[in-house]
Amino acid sequence: MIGKLGEVVIDCHDPVLLAEFWQRVLGGYIVRQSHDWVALEPPSGITVSFQLVPEAKAVKNRVHLDVDVGDMGEAIAAAEAAGARRLGDVVYDELGGFQVMADPEGNEFCLINGPTAITA
CATH class of the missing domain: 3.10.180.10 (2,3-Dihydroxybiphenyl 1,2-Dioxygenase, domain 1)
Known part of the structure; x- marks a missing residue:
């Protein structure tokens, strides 16, 4: 084993907006770590974080x-x-x-x- 999964990160244009959406879906609380990075700590499961990127989503998620x-x-x-x-x-x-x-x-x-x- 190399390591353990720490969190899932989603690239986006508006980390706060997306964290707020996912908070309504999963519950939990939002931790704003910087302008470019916001984390959602759900009540169960793994942390989901949102990272500011300049490019738009172009194709289906892998x-x-x-x-x-x-x-x-x-x-x-x-x-x-x-x-x-x-x-x-x-x-x-x-x-x-x-x-x-x-x-x-x-x-x-x-x-x-x-x-x-x-x-x-």
Whole structure:
């Protein structure tokens, strides 16, 4: 083993705005570390940080966050109210369902409801 995962970092144009969005999705508290870097400490799980970058997002993310939810419809509505948008329809398979979403800067994430998802 080389090390352990310390946090997930998302490049963005507005670290504070994105941290506030993700705080509404995941809960927790925001730690402003500098103008270019803001961290979100969720109540459980790993730290998600937001780093200011000059370039815009151009293609689909190669890495994304999966957010376990208890009720897909309620989670979609709450995410949209917080500033997310749906990308396609809910997909159901033998493992449950997922909805691909985009945060306010277009970064994809999934709402997941299945056997391993948390219950509300």
